[in-house]
Amino acid sequence: MDQIQEILNQYSILLFCYLIGSVTFIIGLKQLSHPDTARKGNLFAAAGMTIAIIATIFLYRNNHGEKLHNYLWILGGLVIGSIVGTLTAKKVQMTAMPEMVSLFNGMGGACAMLISLVEYHNDVTPPTGKLLVIVLGMIIGTISFAGSVIAWGKLNGRIKDKTIPGGQIINFIIFAAIIVFAVMVIGGFMDDGVTPYLFYSILALAAVYGILFVMPIGGADMPVVISLLNSFTGCAAAFGGFLYNNPVMLTGGILVGSAGTILTILMCKAMNRSLKNVLIGSFGGQKAGASTASKEQGSYKEISLSDTAVLMAYAQKVMIIPGYGLAVAQAQHACHELEKILEDKGVTVVYGIHPVAGRMPGHMNVLLAEADVSYDKLLEMEDANEQMSGTTVAMVLGANDVVNPAAKDDPASPIYGMPILEVEKAEHVIVNKRSMKPGYAGIENELFFKPKTSMLFGDAKKVLQDLAGELKQL
Amino acid sequence: MDSIANFFIQNYQMVTIVILSIFLGIEVISRVPSVLHTPLMSGANAIHGVVVIGAIIVMGSAPEDDYLALGLGFLAVVLGTLNVVGGFVVTDRMLEMFNKKKKR
Numbered sequence: 079m080d081q082i083q084e085i086l087n088q089y090s091i092l093l094f095c096y097l098i099g100s101v102t103f104i105i106g107l108k109q110l111s112h113p114d115t116a117r118k119g120n121l122f123a124a125a126g127m128t129i130a131i132i133a134t135i136f137l138y139r140n141n142h143g144e145k146l147h148n149y150l151w152i153l154g155g156l157v158i159g160s161i162v163g164t165l166t167a168k169k170v171q172m173t174a175m176p177e178m179v180s181l182f183n184g185m186g187g188a189c190a191m192l193i194s195l196v197e198y199h200n201d202v203t204p205p206t207g208k209l210l211v212i213v214l215g216m217i218i219g220t221i222s223f224a225g226s227v228i229a230w231g232k233l234n235g236r237i238k239d240k241t242i243p244g245g246q247i248i249n250f251i252i253f254a255a256i257i258v259f260a261v262m263v264i265g266g267f268m269d270d271g272v273t274p275y276l277f278y279s280i281l282a283l284a285a286v287y288g289i290l291f292v293m294p295i296g297g298a299d300m301p302v303v304i305s306l307l308n309s310f311t312g313c314a315a316a317f318g319g320f321l322y323n324n325p326v327m328l329t330g331g332i333l334v335g336s337a338g339t340i341l342t343i344l345m346c347k348a349m350n351r352s353l354k355n356v357l358i359g360s361f362g363g364q365k366a367g368a369s370t371a372s373k374e375q376g377s378y379k380e381i382s383l384s385d386t387a388v389l390m391a392y393a394q395k396v397m398i399i400p401g402y403g404l405a406v407a408q409a410q411h412a413c414h415e416l417e418k419i420l421e422d423k424g425v426t427v428v429y430g431i432h433p434v435a436g437r438m439p440g441h442m443n444v445l446l447a448e449a450d451v452s453y454d455k456l457l458e459m460e461d462a463n464e465q466m467s468g469t470t471v472a473m474v475l476g477a478n479d480v481v482n483p484a485a486k487d488d489p490a491s492p493i494y495g496m497p498i499l500e501v502e503k504a505e506h507v508i509v510n511k512r513s514m515k516p517g518y519a520g521i522e523n524e525l526f527f528k529p530k531t532s533m534l535f536g537d538a539k540k541v542l543q544d545l546a547g548e549l550k551q552l
Numbered sequence: 553m554d555s556i557a558n559f560f561i562q563n564y565q566m567v568t569i570v571i572l573s574i575f576l577g578i579e580v581i582s583r584v585p586s587v588l589h590t591p592l593m594s595g596a597n598a599i600h601g602v603v604v605i606g607a608i609i610v611m612g613s614a615p616e617d618d619y620l621a622l623g624l625g626f627l628a629v630v631l632g633t634l635n636v637v638g639g640f641v642v643t644d645r646m647l648e649m650f651n652k653k654k655k656r
Contacts, residue, residue, distance in 0.1 A: 210556065
């Protein structure tokens with residue numbers, strides 16, 4: 079009797095630890111959505127997670143009241159994962175953050191997939207609810223894993239955008255096949271000899287589906303996709319919660335699943351895109367091609383480095399509008415250098431930050447913060463637009479779509495309706511780009527052909543450094 | 553189908569938790585400024601690393617001579633831990649930069 083009471087006591091402690099975990103996740107997410115408390119929220123959730131993990135290792139008992147064993151293996155895995163995870167997360171460049179998040183997300187998906195595989199291997203006889211949970215967890219985990227790896231590859235340029243003809247139909251067929259196979263496995267409609275093959279076919283199909291699902295989506299939309307895959311993994315984790323009757327896995331997983339979905343929608347809204355468009359990947363597709371072809375383009379004028387330097391040195395106020403070009407060129411530090419030189423010459427320098435400049439919302443804020451640019455120099459879009467008319471030089475660094483006037487004037491444009499930074503209101507506009515190629519949305523930018531605009535071609539970092547050199551000599 | 557019905561009855565509480573958590577998740581982050589989208593995504597990413605608990609259970613319940621289960625379970629623990637630890641550290645690094653700037 080005492081022994082049973084002992085087990086119950088331990089179980090109650092375990093459940094209490096799980097409760098702490100669930101609560102910290104909720105508070106953590108809540109705090110993460112406010113700038114002032116965000117960091118605390120993250121640490122809070124991490125602490126709750128640690129408690130839940132440790133409690134599981136030492137207090138968990140299965141249905142037969144047996145404790146876990148293989149402690150060495152478990153601890154070994156935890157230690158290896160922690161060391162590798164910390165090192166990669168510390169080492170990664172700020173510009174490579176989105177792909178890092180994607181990769182970690184994929185790991186979570188793979189983890190859910192492996193759990194399902196082992197549980198299936200541990201002999202489950204259909205038809206049971208347990209099998210349902212195992213199969214669903216595996217499908218979603220695998221899609222998330224495969225998709226995240228592709229997203230990671232795309233963001234760091236290893237995998238190019240590819241549209242497969244008829245991709246939509248192929249995807250649909252694969253998806254239908256997954257569902258049919260899953261029903262057959264879960265319902266136990268097939269011979270015991272055939273079912274395992276079906277099960278592993280589902281695994282393979284889910285992997286293919288994950289790959290094909292992300293493959294045609296353009297690089298600009300990747301953050302949205304990562305966010306979506308993130309909520310997928312959350313669901314996969316929640317299925318794990320069902321499998322083990324584990325409340326903390328359930329709440330953690332579902333919270334991420336629903337919060338991730340909302341976040342995905344919010345991200346789409348910030349970019350003025352619908353989720354459906356993102357998923358079909360029509361951005362920069364046929365529609366954009368048509369509007370480009372129909373437009374008669376004028377000629378653009380180039381400006382030399384020394385002319386730019388002179389213009390900036392005698393300006394009252396310079397507004398820098400950073401975009402993805404700045405991020406890929408790793409030019410944030412060079413940009414801060416230039417800002418300091420200009421300030422020494424008595425020029426006011428501010429930054430106009432479009433909410434979706436770069437490849438993810440907030441990308442520019444993070445990058446410039448890394449280069450020690452003062453927080454109050456970063457203007458949000460509304461403020462930036464207000465100050466634009468008092469600006470002598472608006473310098474666009476590797477941004478394109480976020481300053482495209484077509485978003486305001488041209489109802490046929492695919493980005494029509496997206497709020498933009500109205501750089502034309504400034505006295506001079508200097509645009510730094512590597513070439514005349516259109517930006518990620520794949521549409522021409524009329525701004526480049528306006529009389530006010532001068533083009534300064536070259537890699538953002540190199541141009542900024544040379545510009546700083548020129549300015550020092552003035 | 554009976555067993556699925558039984559499964560539902562047995563897990564009724566879990567289902568309730570799921571539904572409530574869905575609403576909670578939506579409610580909790582519905583007014584997040586766009587600057588924080590990326591860190592929030594990253595933080596949420598770390599939280600679903602809670603799946604590692606499942607991996608620990610799988611690993612800890614595997615028979616000692618079942619090398620397939622041990623191997624896959626071990627891999628699952630490593631990957632799950634990567635998700636948790638990497639996720640929280642990356643998020644912290646991002647947020648550190650916001651905070652540093654704010655204080656000055």
